[in-house]
Amino acid sequence: MATGRTHRPATRSRGIPEATVARLPLYLRALTALSERSVPTVSSEELAAAAGVNSAKLRKDFSYLGSYGTRGVGYDVEYLVYQISRELGLTQDWPVVIVGIGNLGAALANYGGFASRGFRVAALIDADPAMAGKPVAGIPVQHTDELEKIIDENGVSIGVIATPAGAAQQVCERLVAAGVTSILNFAPTVLSVPDGVDVRKVDLSIELQILAFHEQRKAGEEAAAAEPGAVIQTPKESGKGPDGDVPAVMPA
Amino acid sequence: MATGRTHRPATRSRGIPEATVARLPLYLRALTALSERSVPTVSSEELAAAAGVNSAKLRKDFSYLGSYGTRGVGYDVEYLVYQISRELGLTQDWPVVIVGIGNLGAALANYGGFASRGFRVAALIDADPAMAGKPVAGIPVQHTDELEKIIDENGVSIGVIATPAGAAQQVCERLVAAGVTSILNFAPTVLSVPDGVDVRKVDLSIELQILAFHEQRKAGEEAAAAEPGAVIQTPKESGKGPDGDVPAVMPA
DNA sequence: CAATGTGAAGTAATTCACAGCG
DNA sequence: CGCTGTGAATTACTTCACATTG
Numbered sequence: 001m002a003t004g005r006t007h008r009p010a011t012r013s014r015g016i017p018e019a020t021v022a023r024l025p026l027y028l029r030a031l032t033a034l035s036e037r038s039v040p041t042v043s044s045e046e047l048a049a050a051a052g053v054n055s056a057k058l059r060k061d062f063s064y065l066g067s068y069g070t071r072g073v074g075y076d077v078e079y080l081v082y083q084i085s086r087e088l089g090l091t092q093d094w095p096v097v098i099v100g101i102g103n104l105g106a107a108l109a110n111y112g113g114f115a116s117r118g119f120r121v122a123a124l125i126d127a128d129p130a131m132a133g134k135p136v137a138g139i140p141v142q143h144t145d146e147l148e149k150i151i152d153e154n155g156v157s158i159g160v161i162a163t164p165a166g167a168a169q170q171v172c173e174r175l176v177a178a179g180v181t182s183i184l185n186f187a188p189t190v191l192s193v194p195d196g197v198d199v200r201k202v203d204l205s206i207e208l209q210i211l212a213f214h215e216q217r218k219a220g221e222e223a224a225a226a227e228p229g230a231v232i233q234t235p236k237e238s239g240k241g242p243d244g245d246v247p248a249v250m251p252a
Numbered sequence: 253m254a255t256g257r258t259h260r261p262a263t264r265s266r267g268i269p270e271a272t273v274a275r276l277p278l279y280l281r282a283l284t285a286l287s288e289r290s291v292p293t294v295s296s297e298e299l300a301a302a303a304g305v306n307s308a309k310l311r312k313d314f315s316y317l318g319s320y321g322t323r324g325v326g327y328d329v330e331y332l333v334y335q336i337s338r339e340l341g342l343t344q345d346w347p348v349v350i351v352g353i354g355n356l357g358a359a360l361a362n363y364g365g366f367a368s369r370g371f372r373v374a375a376l377i378d379a380d381p382a383m384a385g386k387p388v389a390g391i392p393v394q395h396t397d398e399l400e401k402i403i404d405e406n407g408v409s410i411g412v413i414a415t416p417a418g419a420a421q422q423v424c425e426r427l428v429a430a431g432v433t434s435i436l437n438f439a440p441t442v443l444s445v446p447d448g449v450d451v452r453k454v455d456l457s458i459e460l461q462i463l464a465f466h467e468q469r470k471a472g473e474e475a476a477a478a479e480p481g482a483v484i485q486t487p488k489e490s491g492k493g494p495d496g497d498v499p500a501v502m503p504a
Numbered sequence: 505c506a507a508t509g510t511g512a513a514g515t516a517a518t519t520c521a522c523a524g525c526g
Numbered sequence: 527c528g529c530t531g532t533g534a535a536t537t538a539c540t541t542c543a544c545a546t547t548g
Contacts, residue, residue, distance in 0.1 A: 044508070067508080073548075089467060110355045111457075118464065196470070202459060205368075213341055214273075296531095309519075511542105512542085513540105516538080517539085
């Protein structure tokens with residue numbers, strides 16, 4: 001684990017808050033839609049509504065990028081699209097590799113949103129020799145043996161891991177050793193990476209669990225509201241899980 | 253949009269911070285792994301490392317759930333698994349429906365992590381009549397016409413939207429009208445829902461854009477470090493995007 | 505005068521650091 | 527004596543509210 005400094009070591013740089021960075025793609029998407037409808041300008045109010053945030057937050061976010069609006073008028077759509085794209089580094093194209101071409105990997109390969117915004121699938125990689133050569137989304141799958149060569153020859157710095165959990169850390173290490181410095185991880189594992197490598201994770205199961213938490217709470221509140229002091233009844237379809245495990249352990 | 257109060261209306265309830273809730277599934281996963289290896293207890297330090305957070309944060313998180321540890325010893329793995337599962341509402345099973353059985357929907361249907369933790373795929377729904385009856389992951393796809401009936405009969409309160417962006421809002425409205433109160437949205441759109449309905453979104457393209465931002469920054473820093481005052485060179489594979497669009501617009 | 509841009513105020517999340525307990 | 531549990535300090539993020547400006 002080394003001595004601290006796991007995150008952004010306050011690198012002087014024009015520090016745009018992480019929360020703001022995470023919203024820029026949202027604004028960009030809304031702006032792109034407006035642009036396609038040839039809308040020339042938007043107010044912070046309108047754009048915020050389209051992006052699903054409130055307008056003060058949006059204006060504050062934009063203030064970190066610079067003063068790109070016009071008081072009394074709003075923002076020029078095209079201009080803002082360009083500025084945000086540039087800020088996000090989307091004016092260049094980023095070759096990415098997808099490792100693990102199972103159901104999910106194939107879905108990702110076929111996902112249109114990839115190409116549309118500055119990303120290009122440079123290669124599909126899978127450990128199964130039987131997959132090698134088979135085209136997925138028009139791209140022939142290559143064997144894991146080629147991983148380092150592919151990364152190097154294509155100058156890939158972003159990798160997507162869609163392998164089973166058990167293979168993820170190893171794949172991650174090979175990607176990093178080969179020069180990848182940003183990883184999008186779909187495998188349900190915590191990846192450990194050296195400093196300087198960014199990892200973002202997408203985990204279906206975690207999202208569902210978070211929803212379940214809120215769902216349960218809603219059910220509890222309902223019950224509580226209906227009959228104060230009532231036992232909390234599990235919502236709809238109550239039946240317990242398959243392995244009806246009970247605490248059993250109870251520390252002194 | 254109504255008048256304010258869009259989020260958690262401070263419902264008295266033992267308020268667990270949202271950030272903590274989002275980490276509970278992570279702890280649970282790490283604990284489950286320990287449990288499978290028959291590890292009886294863990295310290296906050298060890299568990300935190302396994303979950304990829306720091307130990308102070310973990311202890312603070314657990315403190316919202318109660319005092320489940322033993323000073324000088326650590327946490328009882330089994331007991332903690334149970335407590336977190338209960339807190340997340342995973343001791344019951346949640347029937348979910350997946351709407352939109354394209355590449356992604358099929359990948360989700362096949363995803364094992366579903367069943368393992370309290371979720372059960374109650375139905376797969378698609379608008380394409382040609383899909384109807386075809387089994388995906390062993391479950392026959394049903395037509396959208398059946399949506400309301402399926403939700404109702406199975407007591408579904410969680411829906412997963414994996415349709416194209418254009419269909420998402422409409423599907424969402426039907427789900428909500430039929431009684432769904434939690435939605436996991438994979439379509440790249442902002443869904444608008446009435447109060448009391450939770451939406452979480454997963455957007456591949458947004459994650460990649462966030463990575464691109466950091467990636468670009470790294471490249472800039474490298475260049476700056478190497479030669480102070482140098483023009484920032486785009487990293488590897490510089491070539492501009494296909495449509496070499498330039499600002500063009502520049503507000504007075 | 506409408507709508508941006510932003511200090512200041514408010515709220516949430518993280519981290520520190522150590523008292524207290526087993 | 528080691529490790530939890532937690533107040534206090536810190537840092538990050540959001541929201542308010544309004545002076546400023548095209």
